[in-house]
Amino acid sequence: MRILSKHTPGPLEVRSLEGVWSVFEVKTLALTASCPDGPETKTGSREVSADEALANANLYAAAPDLLEACEHVRNNLAASLRGHYAEQLGAQGIDIDDVAADRIERHVEKNINIRTLDAAIAKAEGRA
Numbered sequence: 001m002r003i004l005s006k007h008t009p010g011p012l013e014v015r016s017l018e019g020v021w022s023v024f025e026v027k028t029l030a031l032t033a034s035c036p037d038g039p040e041t042k043t044g045s046r047e048v049s050a051d052e053a054l055a056n057a058n059l060y061a062a063a064p065d066l067l068e069a070c071e072h073v074r075n076n077l078a079a080s081l082r083g084h085y086a087e088q089l090g091a092q093g094i095d096i097d098d099v100a101a102d103r104i105e106r107h108v109e110k111n112i113n114i115r116t117l118d119a120a121i122a123k124a125e126g127r128a
Helices: 050-091 096-110 112-124
Strands: 012-017 020-025 031-036 040-043 046-047
Touching: 012 050, 031 112, 046 050, 050 096, 050 112, 096 112
Parallel strands: none
Antiparallel strands: 012 020, 020 031, 040 046
């Protein structure tokens, strides 16, 4: 299930603008984030190198694509697990009724990979 996010959907790109690595929305060229380009830039309590500022800008620009990929992988993995668990129950002679379907869903939700993807998606959407 996709919850509408409040982030800029992308695609995003990185450009240097007056000594600042900036992330822009490709379609509108709206500035969405900026990472000062040193040689050493203070952010909070530590200095950030120009290389790190650029790496941060690239990560921010990739975030919408990464979120979409996580959602896609999560949904495909869940479907695959549901099929696998249903097949296992069928091999045991158990009909897939509402109780069995609920049992399958509990197994899917307990899967460590599903849980990891759900946590990352929730964090990206501001729900964590």
